[in-house]
Amino acid sequence: MPVVDAPTDSILHALASHGVTRRRFLEFCAATTALLALPQSYAPRIARALEDKKKPTVVWLEFQDCAGNTESFLRAVSPSVGDIVLDVLAVEYHETIMAAAGFQAEAAKDAAVAAGGHIVVVEGSVPTGANGVYCTIGGKSAVQILEEVTAGAAAVITVGTCSSYGGLPAASPNPTGAVGVPELVSGVPVINLPGCPMNVDNMVATIVHFLTFGALPAVDGEGRPLFAYGERIHDHCERRAHFDAGQFAQEWGDEGHRKGWCLYKMGCKGPSTFHNCPSIRWNGGTSWPIGAGHGCVGCSEPAFWDTMTPIYGRLPAPPGFGVTTSVEQIGAGIVGLTAAGFAAHGLIKAGQRKRAHKQDEAPIEIESATADDEEGAGQ
Numbered sequence: 001m002p003v004v005d006a007p008t009d010s011i012l013h014a015l016a017s018h019g020v021t022r023r024r025f026l027e028f029c030a031a032t033t034a035l036l037a038l039p040q041s042y043a044p045r046i047a048r049a050l051e052d053k054k055k056p057t058v059v060w061l062e063f064q065d066c067a068g069n070t071e072s073f074l075r076a077v078s079p080s081v082g083d084i085v086l087d088v089l090a091v092e093y094h095e096t097i098m099a100a101a102g103f104q105a106e107a108a109k110d111a112a113v114a115a116g117g118h119i120v121v122v123e124g125s126v127p128t129g130a131n132g133v134y135c136t137i138g139g140k141s142a143v144q145i146l147e148e149v150t151a152g153a154a155a156v157i158t159v160g161t162c163s164s165y166g167g168l169p170a171a172s173p174n175p176t177g178a179v180g181v182p183e184l185v186s187g188v189p190v191i192n193l194p195g196c197p198m199n200v201d202n203m204v205a206t207i208v209h210f211l212t213f214g215a216l217p218a219v220d221g222e223g224r225p226l227f228a229y230g231e232r233i234h235d236h237c238e239r240r241a242h243f244d245a246g247q248f249a250q251e252w253g254d255e256g257h258r259k260g261w262c263l264y265k266m267g268c269k270g271p272s273t274f275h276n277c278p279s280i281r282w283n284g285g286t287s288w289p290i291g292a293g294h295g296c297v298g299c300s301e302p303a304f305w306d307t308m309t310p311i312y313g314r315l316p317a318p319p320g321f322g323v324t325t326s327v328e329q330i331g332a333g334i335v336g337l338t339a340a341g342f343a344a345h346g347l348i349k350a351g352q353r354k355r356a357h358k359q360d361e362a363p364i365e366i367e368s369a370t371a372d373d374e375e376g377a378g379q
């Protein structure tokens, strides 16, 4: 992109300085428009927003986390325009990647918060037990830091399942009283990008939507953007034809596994998990867990450590599974039966998911695999 007539602190100027051509920039706008499930007529509007807008200030907090979402954020090998959009964000505070430390780092955070209008990204759950003593930074508890940093913020984005819903630290018996960020933040729009880790393409699209329209994308009943979590993994899985045909891998490395057959019997949780993994994939779109031969573990669902485990345990076959059973019925039945074996919390969440997605999905007929057929299929 040639030298541009744009403020030096604008996104357009930053992209130009990274050598992004006008063509690449417009291709990115078109791709992001598609990812956001918007008509292509919105692409010019997104382009204008990115050309005009100042780089947003970001404060990235880490609490009870493994830094996996930071890894996702930094994953670029050959950076796409989306990676560069993230790269040019004014990330004023990020414990893992910032050069400053100690009082200097705290001062940078305080200055960003004092200016207001910033975006807060949170990675990791927040321990509330014992007055928050299980996670303290600079002498303050995570609860205190979250309250201070989100005051005056424009938006809060939770990245990863721990910050969205509590994740692994909140799994039973939850010794630290860990909770997700939405349980503690009020008065500021919050959006959840769950997953272990979140997919950075969804983060880029969420930020671009916010910059373009001044608001976060529409969400489902779990606070997740519908453009990324509006459909089940099972509905777009590349192995779905084998599920419909009753062809299942029975053991790791068997003929069915080598042929790419369905992983349902190996514990795949795709039928009860909402995420766009099959379409955007990972590592620059090269692959994704099911494509690589491992079943979905349900990592973008609330309380999945309690309701979706054991990871290699097969989801129960719901009653009435047969030729007239719709995907909607299978998903709801699986979620219900799974949750029945665990906590009442899972049942409540399953009901919320069903309500949230009820209007979004028309039933799809399964043309094969009765319960008996399915038991004996795959060989």
Ligand code: SF4
Residues within 6 Å of the ligand: 233, 234, 235, 237, 238, 239, 240, 241, 243, 261, 262, 263, 264, 268, 269, 270, 271, 290, 295, 296
């Ligand atoms: S059960 Fe899993 S592997 Fe099989 S089609 Fe559904 S999502 Fe894909």
